[in-house]
Every structure is written in structure tokens, then in C-alpha cells.
Amino acid sequence: MLRAGKILIVLCAMVLLCPGRWAAAADTLKIGSFLAVTGPASFLGDPELKTLQMYIDKINAQGGIDGIKIDFVHYDTKAKAKEAKNFVNRLIKKDRVDVIIGGSTSGNTIAVMDLVERGRVPLISLAGSVKIVEPVRKWIFKTPHTDRMAAEKIFQDIKSRGITKVALITGNGGFDKSGRAQCLALAPKYGIEIVADEKYGNSDTDMTTQVAKIRATDAQAIINFGFGKAPAIVTKNIRQLGIKLPLYQSHGVASKKYIELAGEAAEGVRLPAAGLIVADLLPDSDPQKRVLLRYKHDYESKFGPVSTFGGHAYDALFMVVNAVRSCGCTDRAKIRDGIENTSGFVGTGGIFNMSPTDHLGLGLDSFRMVEIKNGNWTLVK
Amino acid sequence: MFDQLLQFIISGITVGSVYALVGLGFTIIYNASDVVNFAQGEFVMIGAMSAIFLYGAGIPYPLALAAAVAITVVVGLMLEKFAVEPAKNASVVTTIIITIGASIFLRGAALLVWGKDIYGLPPFTKDVPISIGSATLLPQNIYVMLGTAVAVLLVRYFFDRTMTGKAIMACSCNRRAASLVGINVNRMLLIAYGVSALLGAVAGILVTPITYTSYDAGVMLGLKGFCAAILGGMGNSMGAVAGGLLLGIIESLGAGIISSGYKDAIAFVVILGVLFFRPGGLLGRADSERV
Known part of the structure; x- marks a missing residue:
């Protein structure tokens, strides 16, 4: 009796799983994602998920990718690495997705990289750290700019102004620390000397002490890596102490909120930013302009103000779509090859040219140096 | 070096007066019931957030500030009435845990009402730094210091000179004896929470033009204010x-x-x-x- 029951279960399982699986593989692409939609990193995950869902619905409504419909499976990691691992395991083993997009944070992505490599599923991360694509791993890609690129962009601009002595002030968050490390590592390459390396707590209310120390050095420019309210306070404190040196912020403050908070003190501040925030200002000849304005319009007509983070998800999704279209299949390995062969793809982050040695594919020109003038962004020529 | 030192000390006093103002809020509820009210930081945040949104809604600045204080006082009274009073026979530790729960609840409510963004208030007067030697401070810093000075004098006057203040102190010394001599213990506690919320709201309004605020800003301010209160003597x-x-x-x-x-x-x-x-x-x- 027992044995009969077991056989029955196995038979049922075969009937249920196999045909469904084969049928599904033929005309649906299964995309899985694990994003931090709630929790401390929800400012990343929330626009990312909205972007994915909006465009997947759109593609399906238009008949799919050359007839291949997209089936979307999503899990919310709440930015917890442990949850990310569980969900990716489920995506690979239970949901048997063809490609994974996520996670939102570097921590979540790094936590699942070994799993993904073993599971042999292509993954496109939406997180910033350079460690995700260096060293290159076969199945892992990412779309956002790295903090190293931001540091390089800032140093290039500083060097072009003939400045050699720079003061660094950073917060105690992961983003701040990583940015600081990149600045310290890259400075010698540009012949720049870091003459002050000050730190603050991200919930501190006043940084005049640190800024006063910088004032006593012979620094010719100040770089501040951070996001949230701290960079706005730093900006105000610098102007309060009457320091007229050029101030550079990171892409962490590339939102109108920063200008609003820092007010007049933000005048003249420069920062590297992705094209999205200056889409309107780009010359018509810029190949990115059309893509940026379209994404901005699509997103804003549905959800409200656009953020660069949602743009990372847009780039990842359409890279997958292009890969699927070029091979006309939903085979994991072929999709992986397709993503790796991405060339000249115009996304919101820049123009992507992937290769077996570069799984990000963005050049420094994908960052624009912007300056705040009269409470608005302007492009630095 | 001396120039530097002067700026360090002025910066320290600037930040310190924020801590002091928040720390002061802990005093009153502690004096009334030996309870450390961990929702004090949330009073600060609610005061600031209400002011920002009332001002943003087009209400004149002074009126918005006054209304924000009133809203916070109502929140303080409700906290006492619906969370602390029902557990009036509980031990001090239990009540402290209730206030921790209340602080998490208030933070969550603020998140739902106002979202996750960071906000600022305009300074009360023009933001021109004042120089003292080579050191500088903002006019708003002076308002915070003045606010702290006035608040501390009023609090002292309240506890030392007024009948209500003395009655509140009596509740803290011995609740039963206080009620036996005719003090309405519940009413005194209610007043204590109201005044404490008022102080918190004033602190929030005074410091927000400098520090900005968000739904979770109360945690850090509350913690530092608590440290200040402990350091000086609870x-x-x-x-x-x-x-x-x-x-x-x-x-x-x-x-x-x-x-x-x-x-x-x-x-x-x-x-x-x-x-x-x-x-x-x-x-x-x-x-x-x-x-």
C-alpha cells in the first residue's frame, strides 16, 4: 500500500512538473528578482520593483519578446543578506527561473554570488560595489556605476582645475566608507595628496569641528562622500565657517532633496551624477537623451519623481530582453552569452559595452559632472 | 591652535545645547514617576515634523510652530492616557518598556503619515554666520541656547515654586502618601506627560533648522539627550x-x-x-x- 502510494506521488509529480516545465520553457521567459522593497534600503528596492513590473506588464501587453511572454517572480529581502540567500535558493531550485535581477544592495548581492555561480543562472545586480564584478565571475553582471568611477570622475575634474591637495570628509555608513577607500586608493594615480581625512557619524547634527580642522590644513578642495542629511549639514557647515574652497559631493546626493536641504550653501557644489537627473539639459545629439526622457516620462506618469535606482532596473531588464531577442530562446547559458555580448546598448546609466573581462560595461563618460547653480543642476563642460 | 580650540568649543556648545534641550524633557516625567520616557525623542520628532507640514500647508510660520507644539502635547497626553495609565500598578521597569513600545509605534506612525524623506525648517531669522574671533556660529544656534536657558528656568520655577510642580514631585516620592493627602496622582502624571511633550516639541522646532529631521531622527536625539540627563544627574x-x-x-x-x-x-x-x-x-x- 505504502509503495503504491509513493509511486502514485512520483507519477503525479512527473505529470505535474514535466509537461508544465517543458511547455513553460518554450514560450515564457521566467525572470526572478530579489529586491529590498521594504526595510532600510527601500529607497533602492521600491523604484526598482516598480520599474520592473511596469515594463514587464508593458512587454507582455505588446505580445512579449518576439512572442515569448515574461513570467515574473519577486521576493522582498528587506535588505537582509540571509533572506536574500533563501530567496535566491528558491528562485534557482523551486521557481527555476531563467535569469535573476537583483539584489538592491551590495551586501545582498555578494551574499548570493557563490549560490548563483553554482546554480548557473545569469544574474544582473543593481548594487554599487565594484567587488561584484571584480574579479569577473562568469554568471554575474551589474548595471550601476561603481563608487570607484565616482571617485575617478571627481579626481579628473579636480586635476583639470590644477588642484593637488584635497581634504576628505566621510560618514560612517557602508557607502561612505567604500567611497573613502576608493578615494584614498586612487589619489596617487592622479597625483593628488589627501591632506585631511575626517569622519563623522551619519546621524550627527553638526560637523563644524571636522570642517574647522580641514580649514587649518592647506587643502585646495574638499570631497564629501555620503548620503542622507549628513552631506547637507557638511555643506552648510563649510559655508558657515567661511570656507570658499570648491566642494565635491558624490553621486549619493544626486537628488533635488540635497539642494532643497542645503539651500544656498549648495551653490557651486560639483558632483558626478548619472544622466537621469540632467536628462532635460543634455544636448539633443546625446544618444542617451531619448532613452532617459522616455524612462522618466513612463515612470513619472505612473509613480511620481524618478530616481536613478529605478533606472538601474530598467537597464538590467532591457539587457535581458535584448539577449533573449537575439537568441530567440530562454536558455540560461545563451542568455548569459547574450548579456556578455551586449554592445552599444543605450541605457539610463550610460552606454553599455560588456565583454568577458568587463561585466559592467560602463565607461567614465557615463557619469556627468554637474554643478549646482541657482538651485538647479547644470552640466560642467 | 587657539583659533581652532575656540571653534571646537563653540561647536561643542552648539551641539551640546541641542542635547541639553532634549535631555531636559526626560526630567519631568522622571520626576513625576521615576520612569525614563524613551518616547521623548519621538516627541522631538513629532514636534518638528508637524511644524514642517503645517508650514508647508501654507499656515504662517509662528502659527504653524504653535500648532505643532499643541499637536505634540496631545500626543503626549494620549500616550499617558492610553498606554501608561492602564498599567498604573505596573512596576517602573514595565512602564519604561511601555514607553519603548510607544516610541516604536510613534516612529511607525510617523513613517506612514510623513514618509521616509528628510525635511528641514527655515531658520527663524536670516542665516548669516556670526563671527567670534575666527570662530563662527549661526543665529539659530543662539536661539537654541536661549530656548534651553528659558526652558530650564521655567522647569525649575515649575517644580520649586508652583503647587502643581510640588505635587508632581510628591507623586514621585510616594504615590500612596501623595494620594492620601489629596493629590490626584493620575492627573499629575497626565500633566507631566503633557509638559514633557511640550518641551520635546519646542526642542524639535528649535533644532530642526540646523539638524534637519526625518521619521527616525528621534532615536539619535533621544539617546544623546538621555546621555546628557544621566551625565548631569537624572x-x-x-x-x-x-x-x-x-x-x-x-x-x-x-x-x-x-x-x-x-x-x-x-x-x-x-x-x-x-x-x-x-x-x-x-x-x-x-x-x-x-x-
Whole structure:
């Protein structure tokens, strides 16, 4: 009796799983994602998920990718690495997705990289750290700019102004620390000397002490890596102490909120930013302009103000779509090859040219140096 | 070097007066019931957030500030009425845990109502830095200091000179004896929470033009204010101010002279040192426990 029951279960399982699986593989692409939609990193995950869902619905409504419909499976990691691992395991083993997009944070992505490599599923991360694509791993890609690129962009601009002595002030968050490390590592390459390396707590209310120390050095420019309210306070404190040196912020403050908070003190501040925030200002000849304005319009007509983070998800999704279209299949390995062969793809982050040695594919020109003038962004020529 | 030192000390006093003002709010509820109200930081946040949104809705600035204080007082009264009073026979520790729960609830509610964004208030007067030698401070810093001074004098007057203040103190000394001599203990507690919320709201409104605020800003301000109150001697309004200023100056000097990376660590080491030698805090009375 027992044995009969077991056989029955196995038979049922075969009937249920196999045909469904084969049928599904033929005309649906299964995309899985694990994003931090709630929790401390929800400012990343929330626009990312909205972007994915909006465009997947759109593609399906238009008949799919050359007839291949997209089936979307999503899990919310709440930015917890442990949850990310569980969900990716489920995506690979239970949901048997063809490609994974996520996670939102570097921590979540790094936590699942070994799993993904073993599971042999292509993954496109939406997180910033350079460690995700260096060293290159076969199945892992990412779309956002790295903090190293931001540091390089800032140093290039500083060097072009003939400045050699720079003061660094950073917060105690992961983003701040990583940015600081990149600045310290890259400075010698540009012949720049870091003459002050000050730190603050991200919930501190006043940084005049640190800024006063910088004032006593012979620094010719100040770089501040951070996001949230701290960079706005730093900006105000610098102007309060009457320091007229050029101030550079990171892409962490590339939102109108920063200008609003820092007010007049933000005048003249420069920062590297992705094209999205200056889409309107780009010359018509810029190949990115059309893509940026379209994404901005699509997103804003549905959800409200656009953020660069949602743009990372847009780039990842359409890279997958292009890969699927070029091979006309939903085979994991072929999709992986397709993503790796991405060339000249115009996304919101820049123009992507992937290769077996570069799984990000963005050049420094994908960052624009912007300056705040009269409470608005302007492009630095 | 002297120039630097002057700026460090002025920065320390600036930050310290914020801590002092928040720390002062802890005093009143502590004096009334021996309870440390961990939702004090949330009063600060609610005061600031209400002011921002009322002002944003087009209400004139002074009126928006007054209304924000009123809203916070109502929240304080409701906290007492619906969370603390139903558990009136509970121990002090239980009540403290209730206030922790209330703080998490208030933070969550603020998140739902106002979202996750960071907001600021315009300064009360033009934001032109004032120079003292080579050091500078903002006019708003002076308002915070003045606000702290006025608040501490009023709190002292309230507890030392008014009948209600003395009655509140009596509740703290012995609840049963107080009710036997005809003091309405529940009413006194309600007043204490209301006044405490009022102080919190005033603190929030005064500091937000400098520090900005968000739904979770109360956590850090509450913690630092609590440290200030402990350092100066819990329950002593002058102590909270002394503790706050001292904490601010230690942080600033530690960051300026030693290392900005160890700013908080230096401050906490000093606090631990002080509490080790004077467990009652700087201005606290030496506790004589009855055996």
C-alpha cells in the first residue's frame, strides 16, 4: 500500500512538473528578482520593483519578446543578506527561473554570488560595489556605476582645475566608507595628496569641528562622500565657517532633496551624477537623451519623481530582453552569452559595452559632472 | 591652535545645547514617576515634523510652530492616557518598556503619515554666520541656547515654586502618601506627560533648522539627550543642561584634537568614567538606599 502510494506521488509529480516545465520553457521567459522593497534600503528596492513590473506588464501587453511572454517572480529581502540567500535558493531550485535581477544592495548581492555561480543562472545586480564584478565571475553582471568611477570622475575634474591637495570628509555608513577607500586608493594615480581625512557619524547634527580642522590644513578642495542629511549639514557647515574652497559631493546626493536641504550653501557644489537627473539639459545629439526622457516620462506618469535606482532596473531588464531577442530562446547559458555580448546598448546609466573581462560595461563618460547653480543642476563642460 | 580650540568649543556648545534641550524633557516625567520616557525623542520628532507640514500647508510660520507644539502635547497626553495609565500598578521597569513600545509605534506612525524623506525648517531669522574671533556660529544656534536657558528656568520655577510642580514631585516620592493627602496622582502624571511633550516639541522646532529631521531622527536625539540627563544627574534640570553641554564639548574636543573617527567612543568613555565615580551623575544627589 505504502509503495503504491509513493509511486502514485512520483507519477503525479512527473505529470505535474514535466509537461508544465517543458511547455513553460518554450514560450515564457521566467525572470526572478530579489529586491529590498521594504526595510532600510527601500529607497533602492521600491523604484526598482516598480520599474520592473511596469515594463514587464508593458512587454507582455505588446505580445512579449518576439512572442515569448515574461513570467515574473519577486521576493522582498528587506535588505537582509540571509533572506536574500533563501530567496535566491528558491528562485534557482523551486521557481527555476531563467535569469535573476537583483539584489538592491551590495551586501545582498555578494551574499548570493557563490549560490548563483553554482546554480548557473545569469544574474544582473543593481548594487554599487565594484567587488561584484571584480574579479569577473562568469554568471554575474551589474548595471550601476561603481563608487570607484565616482571617485575617478571627481579626481579628473579636480586635476583639470590644477588642484593637488584635497581634504576628505566621510560618514560612517557602508557607502561612505567604500567611497573613502576608493578615494584614498586612487589619489596617487592622479597625483593628488589627501591632506585631511575626517569622519563623522551619519546621524550627527553638526560637523563644524571636522570642517574647522580641514580649514587649518592647506587643502585646495574638499570631497564629501555620503548620503542622507549628513552631506547637507557638511555643506552648510563649510559655508558657515567661511570656507570658499570648491566642494565635491558624490553621486549619493544626486537628488533635488540635497539642494532643497542645503539651500544656498549648495551653490557651486560639483558632483558626478548619472544622466537621469540632467536628462532635460543634455544636448539633443546625446544618444542617451531619448532613452532617459522616455524612462522618466513612463515612470513619472505612473509613480511620481524618478530616481536613478529605478533606472538601474530598467537597464538590467532591457539587457535581458535584448539577449533573449537575439537568441530567440530562454536558455540560461545563451542568455548569459547574450548579456556578455551586449554592445552599444543605450541605457539610463550610460552606454553599455560588456565583454568577458568587463561585466559592467560602463565607461567614465557615463557619469556627468554637474554643478549646482541657482538651485538647479547644470552640466560642467 | 587657539583659533581652532575656540571653534571646537563653540561647536561643542552648539551641539551640546541641542542635547541639553532634549535631555531636559526626560526630567519631568522622571520626576513625576521615576520612569525614563524613551518616547521623548519621538516627541522631538513629532514636534518638528508637524511644524514642517503645517508650514508647508501654507499656515504662517509662528502659527504653524504653535500648532505643532499643541499637536505634540496631545500626543503626549494620549500616550499617558492610553498606554501608561492602564498599567498604573505596573512596576517602573514595565512602564519604561511601555514607553519603548510607544516610541516604536510613534516612529511607525510617523513613517506612514510623513514618509521616509528628510525635511528641514527655515531658520527663524536670516542665516548669516556670526563671527567670534575666527570662530563662527549661526543665529539659530543662539536661539537654541536661549530656548534651553528659558526652558530650564521655567522647569525649575515649575517644580520649586508652583503647587502643581510640588505635587508632581510628591507623586514621585510616594504615590500612596501623595494620594492620601489629596493629590490626584493620575492627573499629575497626565500633566507631566503633557509638559514633557511640550518641551520635546519646542526642542524639535528649535533644532530642526540646523539638524534637519526625518521619521527616525528621534532615536539619535533621544539617546544623546538621555546621555546628557544621566551625565548631569537624572531628574535634575540643571544637571541635564550641564550634562548636555559637557557631552557636546567632549565630543567636539575629542573629534578635533584626537580623532573624528572615535568621537562617539571618546564621549562614551568619559560618561562611563563619570558614572563610575559619581553614579548619581554630576549634579545628582548621592543615593542613599534604604536596606
